[in-house]
Amino acid sequence: MDRTQFLVALAIALFALGLVGVIVRRNALVMLMCMELMVNAVVLLLVTFAVRAGSTAGAAYVFLIFVVAAAEIAIAIPIVLLLARQRRTLDVSAFAELEG
């Protein structure tokens, strides 16, 4: 099997598993981790095509994505912890009235 095609298939599989996790799991932290899995799948796609094109810009961009992802987690986890402190649970169904 062609290597690029295989890696694209792997990225699709990981993204889909992360998406399933975000949809079906109830724990807010687990949902966050599944989102990280989706980010990782997309980064895998970016690296695959950057390596194929031999582009340094791709590597620099991947580094910036890593930093932004770390920043996003550093904000998301305090928000989840605040919600958990307020409602005494991490179950997202307890936050249903937050919609809208």
Add this chain to the structure above:
Amino acid sequence: MTAGLPLYLLAALAVGGALVMLAARHPMRVALGLIATMLALAGVYADLGAHVVAVFQVLIYVGAVMVFMVFVIMLLDTRDPSFVARYSRLLLPGVAAVAALVALLGALLVGRGVAPARVAGAADFHLQPFSAAFLAEYWLPFELTSVLLVVVVVAAIAVIRGRGGRDG
């Protein structure tokens, strides 16, 4: 270029870690599954020749993000109801919708394939050319990330302290 045996093994490890993430009950096991997936992806990057990206993956994702996540999980109450009942009522429609999405993407991937590469070689992903290009061409985004990190620190403190700092 065809995929070799190491790549298949690493891909199997990555998908296995992701499946553990879906099936595990306790968030700590989910975190360990995610760490396994991230390490396998670092191996994939190294196999591709993108050694810089592989090192970043281990340092930033496994070293920083997941350590943070594991610490937070250790702070939590293990009797939480979401630890016992894993899945919400969206289980069947969610899996069906994602299966349809995967079928569509897979059909596109198999049907159309990927255009052949015009440029060969991953030499730019080794440390020396990468650092030269990074600090010569991309120094402005690099500096902007430090501004972003400062903003994140301030925002995290603001989120935790809330209005008027009543939680201390």
